[in-house]
Amino acid sequence: MQSPTISYLTKVQFGAGALSDLAEVMANVGITRPLVVTDQPLVELGFVAKLGLADPIVFADIQSNPTESSVLKGLESYREHGCNGFIALGGGSPIDAAKAMAILATHDIQLEDAAYIRGGLDRITSEMPPLIAIPTTAGTGTEVGRGSLVTMASGQKLAIISPHIIPNWSIVDPELTLNLPPTLTAATGMDALSHCIETAISRVFNPVAEGIALDGLKRGWDNLKIAFENPFDIAARSEMMMCAMQGALSFQKGLGLVHSISHPLGALQQRALHHGTLNSVLMPHVLRFNEPDCRLVLGKIGEMLGITGGVDGISQALTTYSDSMDLPLSLSAMGVEDEDLVGIEPLAVADHCSLTNPRDVTEEAVAEVLKSAF
């Protein structure tokens, strides 16, 4: 390997140029005939060509917020071409979609039965085809995460969670993010920051994961704005890749109410709301709501980032930070209409992330956050 190997939950080749290790990684996980799962814009931008595969089999019919129907189509392509593993290339959507395809490749179940809230954790076994993840954004961290979010045929955006869907090996190469447009850099970066914050304050006791989350938060806070303003700053891009990865390495501590609300809002097909932008809008409001049950960690965050004024100071700083990158500051500014919010409360309460939020999540609490974020 040319790039350094990091092994924690899974193996990661990390650093500028790490993509050149792909052939060796494929040999190590035993993939000889991969299905490359990606999206059309990345194909057009030449990302598949960068993989250096001879005659790659490519499935690129993946939309932002992947759907069950594209997962099923991808699976069909995997079987039709006799593939023996997946290379997921892209932001969160292609990687999450490939994880779902991998489950269905070896498990005779409906995709919705794999969802966490449908008892999927017990149905997913270690019997999985190999999967290599190559992120092209610094946001979801799903390249090292045990989750996959799919909008099911029923219309619900559900999380599939299992240690067996963590990619067998990831190649995290910040050079792949250099051409990310500033708006996407900001939105995906705020998703990464929200993972670090939500896992750090979650109610699950896991100081190891908390330490990783706080370190990731500091890297992200210090570098996202730099990457936004100077897209070709490889050092800042690299720190953002690390921040995204660390946020997801902390997922075992669980997320919280920001994600509980952004999941059902992200499933509104008519609006196509960006997950990271939603999180950046919701975060200040959720932190104010959560404050009574996570004061200690919020104190650490304030101290680490040099922000005074307790939760109000942190919330205000987050708003100012998002504003400085031209992100919208309210749900209405994102194009959300009143009627879109009907029925969101029970979905947010039922979301798996509510279980690990520091403060108990009720429909009233969700309504309160939605009102102030609107």
Ligand SMILES: [Fe+2]
């Ligand atoms: Fe997220």
